[in-house]
Amino acid sequence: MEGLANTWWKPVKRRIDVVGLTWEQFETLFNEQYLPQSYRDEKALEFMSLLQGDMSVREYGAKFNDLSRFAPSLVESEHLRCLKFEKGLNNSVRISLVALRIQNFRDLVAAATRVQQDNMAYHQSKELAGRVLASGRPSASGGPQRSGRKNRN
Template sequence: MVAEGWIRLLEAIFCYIELGDADRVRCMTFLLKDDAVLWFEGMEQTVDVATLTWEAFKTLFNEKYFTAEVRAQLKKEFMSLRQGDLTVSEYVRKFERGCHFVQLIGNDEAEKFQHFVTCLRPHFYRDMTMAEPVDYATVVRKALMSEQSLKEISAEAHSKRPFTHQGH
């Protein structure tokens, strides 16, 4: 995850400063540390770095640090993701991270919406089916509202409990 996050951060920076393809690769080689430096030095023996594109570098980097096995495990975790004891916010964060790895769902708004709703806790699922949200952004907003409402109901019920003295 660190490797994948590092690449995404670099891409955002490179886009912001409008860095060209060749400069992206040169900049990245300057930013490599520890084992990654050794990996890149070894890679220079088999790859012409002068003609290496950013996309080709990312492919090589991912093959080494963000392997197919890791991506397959993340997909598996996403497909079995359920809200369970997570708050709606925690569930949304994990869900959206998973959508990045399971693009079949992440890129299809209807699939994304359906997968999110069906994996909510039963009372949030019930609330969402009754609210009839039309898209993913709306269902997230309504699930967060439902959770907040549930917290308020619980707090109010707790505050109305009669006070009892122990020992009487």
Template structure:
């Protein structure tokens, strides 16, 4: 529901419509004993998780989030898993800044050295920069394989940025 572009009221209605018999009866009972103003999406989520999602499950998922790294995943796969697990660690990624720091910490070293100095603290921008870094590294590898050249990092980035050719005289 979090990924849907809906109002909290629509999320609440949608979630309630998905409840099975037992869970629906439970919700009706909870709703009857609650002031109408308190029956919100946030209240539903907290109450539902308290009833149907065990603390041990949340703890395990929270630890998975803390230990999450990019590994062999693409940036898109890493982002998807990061966002999925981040709901179990909301207090750790309340703001975009915290989300960016945590996401960046999980990058492979070869991407982290390219992205960290940019100090990006808008999550969507960080993801885009990570995709660009991955593509840059891939292009660099292809060029190196094609020309048998090893180029120094700062010079490579400057030349790629300016669209200059990479001749064999530029060795690192």
């Protein structure tokens, strides 16, 4: 430890036996010193209400991982972690994943990312096709254009 951390750590070593200290115990001591309870509570509440919104799946995954440490009981198992992540996904992504019941967090994030990319590619191709049709050029299929009027034959 260096600087302020060392200044904090010296009296801690005198106060408790740090030889058998686990990482979780150290983390608790550290958080009590440097992260006020009000801040930790605020972040736990933010995690509880976290939704993908207009973030990409990757951005949502990063924020999910960052905030999940403030509410470890909500993600204590891989199943709960996946359930919480899936619940916060946008409908356009979640609908494609629900039936798969992916129980591995990394696999779930990867699948959600693929679904989002496929959705974006689909919408871009529809947009492009719409612009081509609006310009009066032949459609991508090469077939005849429809005018919207019914054929009298």
